[in-house]
Amino acid sequence: MSNLAAILPSAKVPLETHPLAIPTPAPHEILVKNEVIAFNPVEYKIAKLGVIPLQYPAIIGSTFAGTVEATGSHVTNFQLGDRVVVSKKFGVVGNQYGAYQRYVVVGDIMVSKVPDNVDAAVPASLMMNLTCVVGLFTGRLGLDKPSLDDSVVPAKGQNILIYGGSSSFGGLSVQYLSQAGYTVVTTSSPKHRDFVSRLGATAVIDHTREPDALVDELVAAGPFDVVVDMISLPNTIAVTARVLASQEGGKLYAMQPAFGPETLPDGVTRVFEPWSESLYEEQKRDLQTWAMETYLPEGISRGFITPLPIEKVSGGLEGINEALDRLHKGVSGVRLVADPWG
Numbered sequence: 001m002s003n004l005a006a007i008l009p010s011a012k013v014p015l016e017t018h019p020l021a022i023p024t025p026a027p028h029e030i031l032v033k034n035e036v037i038a039f040n041p042v043e044y045k046i047a048k049l050g051v052i053p054l055q056y057p058a059i060i061g062s063t064f065a066g067t068v069e070a071t072g073s074h075v076t077n078f079q080l081g082d083r084v085v086v087s088k089k090f091g092v093v094g095n096q097y098g099a100y101q102r103y104v105v106v107g108d109i110m111v112s113k114v115p116d117n118v119d120a121a122v123p124a125s126l127m128m129n130l131t132c133v134v135g136l137f138t139g140r141l142g143l144d145k146p147s148l149d150d151s152v153v154p155a156k157g158q159n160i161l162i163y164g165g166s167s168s169f170g171g172l173s174v175q176y177l178s179q180a181g182y183t184v185v186t187t188s189s190p191k192h193r194d195f196v197s198r199l200g201a202t203a204v205i206d207h208t209r210e211p212d213a214l215v216d217e218l219v220a221a222g223p224f225d226v227v228v229d230m231i232s233l234p235n236t237i238a239v240t241a242r243v244l245a246s247q248e249g250g251k252l253y254a255m256q257p258a259f260g261p262e263t264l265p266d267g268v269t270r271v272f273e274p275w276s277e278s279l280y281e282e283q284k285r286d287l288q289t290w291a292m293e294t295y296l297p298e299g300i301s302r303g304f305i306t307p308l309p310i311e312k313v314s315g316g317l318e319g320i321n322e323a324l325d326r327l328h329k330g331v332s333g334v335r336l337v338a339d340p341w342g
Contacts (some may be wrong), residue, residue: 001022001103002019002021002022003017003019003022003023003101003102003103004017004018004019004020004022004101004102004134004317005019005020005059005095005100005102005317006059006100006101006182006317006318006320006342007057007058007059007100008047008054008056008057008058008060008279008319009054009056009057010057010262011050011054011249011305012047012048012049012050012054013326014046014321015100015320015321017317017318018289020101021115021179022103023068023103023104023105023323024105024150024321025070025071025072025075025105025106025107026072026105026107027072027073027074027075028072028074028075029072029075029105029106029107030068030070030071030072030075030078030084030111031068031070031071031103031104031105031106032064032066032067032068032069032084032103032104032106033066033067033068033069033102033103034064034066034067034099034102034103034340034342035064035065035066035067035120035337035339035340036064036065036120036124036337036338036339037061037063037064037099037124037320037326037337037339037340038063038064038065038071038099038121038124038125038127038128038336038337039061039063039099039313039320039323039324039336039337040062040063040128040129040336041113041327041331042134042256043060043061043062043324043327043329044324044325044328045259046060046288047060047324048324048325048328049223049259050101051259052240055093055149056097057095058098059095059098059099059100059101059229060098060100061088061097061098061099061100061101062087062090062099062128063085063087063088063099063119063124063127063128064086064099064104064124065083065084065085065086065114065121065123065124065127066083066084066104066120067081067082067083067084068080068081068082068083068084070258077112078113082113083112083113083120084106084111084112084113084114085111085112085117085123085124085127085296086099086104086106086108086111087107087110087127087128087131087276088106088108088110088272088275089110089280090181090274090276090277093109098203100317100319100320100340101317101335101340102317102340102341104235108289109125109133109280109292110276110279110292111127111239111292112127112291112292112293112296112297113230113293113297114297115270115301116299117178117301118201118297120302121263121312121337122300122307122309122310123134123296123297124166124298124336124337125306125308125310126168126172126296126307127296128276128298129169129172130144130172130291130292130296130305131275131276131291132169132255132274132275132276132281133172133173133176133278134176134232134279134287134295135274135275135276135277135278135279136253136275136278137173137176137177138187138275138287139199139275139279139281139284139287140232140275140278141226142275143156143158143177143180143182143226144156144180144181145176145180145213145251145287145290146175146176146179146180146295147179147180147276148294148295148298148302148304149277149298150188153179153180153181153220154181155183155296156181156182156183158182158183158219158225158226158273159182159183159185159222159223159224159225160177160182160183160184160224160225160226160228161185161186161218161221161224161226161227161228161229161240161243162177162183162184162185162186162187162201162228162229162230163186163187163207163228163229163230163231163240164186164187164228164229164231164236164306165186165187165188165192165194165196165199165201165230166189166192166196166332166333167230167231167332168186168229168307168308168335169329170186170219170230170315171196171199171306171308172196172305173230174186174196174199174200174201175199175200175304175305175306177200178180178199178200178201178202178268179200179304182205183202184200184201184202185201185202185205185218185221185222185224186199186201186203186204186205187202187203187204187205187206187207187214187218188204188206188207189206189207189208189262189290189332190206190208191332191333192332192333193206193262193294195333199306203221205217205221206237207224207239208237211235211238211239214239215242215243215283217245218239219246219247221242222243222246222247223247224243224244224247226253227240227244227252227253228253228254228255228261229244229252229254229255230255231255231257232256234258234260234261234262236259236261237252237254237264237270238262240264241270242263242265244265244267245265245266245267245268246267248266248267249265249266249267249268250267250269251267251269251271252268252269252270252271253271253272253283254270254271254272255272256272257272258272259272262331271302272288279291283304292332307335308333308335309333309334310334310335310336310337311333311334311335311337312336312337312338312339313326313336313337313338314337315342316338316339316340316341316342317338318338319338320338323336323338328329
């Protein structure tokens with residue numbers, strides 16, 4: 001066996017493919033033969049814009065799925081041959097943990113077994129954003145999690161704005177909240193409206209409208225108990241902040257930090273953290289276990305979670321530069337994945 005990795009040699013340059021030794025898992029770690037890499041938008045910002053300092057050469061990538069190849073001496077919950085999907089914790093240091101290679105070491109609790117009847121690309125495409133959905137809405141905001149049965153869920157009487165319902169994070173949020181009994185208003189382009197409408201939102205508003213008209217329509221659908229901007233770019237923050245300002249301000253929950261200047265109205269506070277972080281806290285361990293062992297596998301296999309369409313980028317590890325270029329230009333309504341073996 002041999003390993004092959006797409007390596008970022010320095011900041012803001014294309015990745016290069018090089019052979020490497022297969023890493024060895026520590027006593028509490030597992031080694032996974034990587035079969036699906038799922039791309040996240042923050043990765044193009046890391047690779048092409050250098051927004052996060054790294055030690056170079058670096059192997060980046062956070063989300064992948066594959067088969068357990070070896071286990072550390074203290075591992076008891078995974079066995080050789082298990083199919084797993086992994087989301088690496090933000091800030092973990094070490095190239096052995098990066099997803100852009102054929103063999104990856106996992107030293108994380110954010111690992112879920114892939115059901116036998118499920119293509120591994122599906123949970124891989126969902127994993128990172130799903131942990132953030134659970135971490136934000138239930139871990140941080142204390143909202144109820146959905147029940148995975150067919151019973152009628154009582155309405156909660158809370159109205160939530162999810163700006164960007166056709167994004168992976170947005171679509172998962174709409175499903176999670178509506179299945180838990182919350183009223184959800186979201187946005188989408190006309191192209192993706194039909195798909196987003198099936199996810200459970202009570203209203204889907206066209207975000208391609210002129211900004212003033214868009215703000216007016218969103219305000220009319222409020223007031224909102226929670227406002228989340230799933231896109232979190234300056235132009236969308238300007239819209240969602242105005243919606244909050246119309247109802248005397250509050251917290252605007254964002255999915256990424258501000259990478260440039262943003263002007264917020266008085267009374268509006270932009271809030272961001274890596275939202276999966278709450279699931280690593282000891283007092284939230286039961287929630288983390290539910291997300292990994294129940295919500296993700298059963299939600300997919302029983303049809304409670306609807307993923308975005310998945311598109312495989314060709315070229316294996318050498319095709320990662322193309323995937324990052326596409327993310328940089330903007331990808332909507334689809335999740336990009338790659339097979340590290342070609």
